[in-house]
Amino acid sequence: MENWTDQGIVLHVLPHGEGAAVLKLFTETRGLHAGYVHGAHSASKRPLLEIGNLLHGDWHAKIDDQLGTYKLELEQQFAAMIMEDRQKMAALKALTSLLSESLPEREAHPDLYHTTLALLTIMAFGADEIAAWGAAYVKWEIALLRELGFSLDLTRCAGGGSAQELGYISPKTGCAVSYSAGEPYKDKLLPLPAFLKPNGGPEDEEEIVKGLHMTGAFLEKWAFAQHTKGVPEARRDFSIIISQN
């Protein structure tokens, strides 16, 4: 009998039959791990199975290869704290769908797990304005790209310029480029948000939109290039909602 217990973030709930569901949890030690939940539509379990919630999962199966069954307890109800704000809700849906569709199953990503937990905490307990959590979201997407093997180099200028005046990022290499070195190619380069520069900068809405545009381009070009559906729709919707404001 295979069995383990761990904390996990709810990423995806697929209804199965009339009363059950297949749940995808993002755990610290097992990564993305699916399991069957009996009575998922019951009054006691329904509030647990909202995306973004942190649960204590007890998974067991006869052999490791099976789907297995989850027994669940609520640790932190992030979804309830986030769902009232439209932008935060869009970010939560983007975050869970990006994780669910990009990470391989049953492979631990402890750093990304803790980064995700930190972002959810900021979104749930922080102010509603995007300036309070938007930069953290952009940094989380950079962490996701790094975890998938597509690291961005934001510490030096790829064109030999000064690291103190970085202004762009190359969509081909993911390396930062200074204003002077990037001037001839600025139409082809992506603007680098101020808060990602080595000496920091404001985390206002304009910079966050720049950041989302930048990470969105890399998600599309690198992480989801081989996916038939491309970047998840929830991520596209999030960009649109933020740009509209």
Added chain:
Amino acid sequence: MSKTPFDHLVKQFSLLPGLGPRSAKRIALHMLTKGRGSMIDLAQTLRNTADQMKICSKCGNLDMIDVCAICASPKRDTKTLCIIANIGDLWAIERTHSYQGVYHVLGGVLSVIDGVTPDNLNLSDLEMRLEDEEIEEIILALSATVDGQTTAHYVTDLIHRRHNQINISRLAHGMPVGGELDYLDDGTIMTAFKSRRAI
């Protein structure tokens, strides 16, 4: 082998929510052996219900007349519109006798997993009602789930785009009546604090 009427009956029953083939067979067998007389009555009732019950062309409620009794009632406040996901939600609100306005049934909530998009909801009729009727307040009575609130945000945007003057409110989230603080989950307590009001 050709199927008997009994097999067809079992199949029909097993399509109903909450019933599998085994329970469907049990019900069909019970009817045939112990309640054969009531089968004719049931068939007649089903036919009458199918013939007489109509979906209200205005709000989406179920009634014997179109438009429904709620929409047609002169006692109702037609300037207040309550948007709900399903007819069951309408009945739940009506049970309380606490709301005197009119309704609009969306027919579900937006859900990526279930493939419910804005095109599948009764939104075009809602837009038409907002154009034709003098609505001053809209109450969004949608469930406190991610899908329910996504729908609420979407509908709010849709209304604000053209009808900025309409007041939009949503049902409160928080402590249930009879709930003890110690037993409530963190999310409920937090939303209850956010939605607190002066006394």
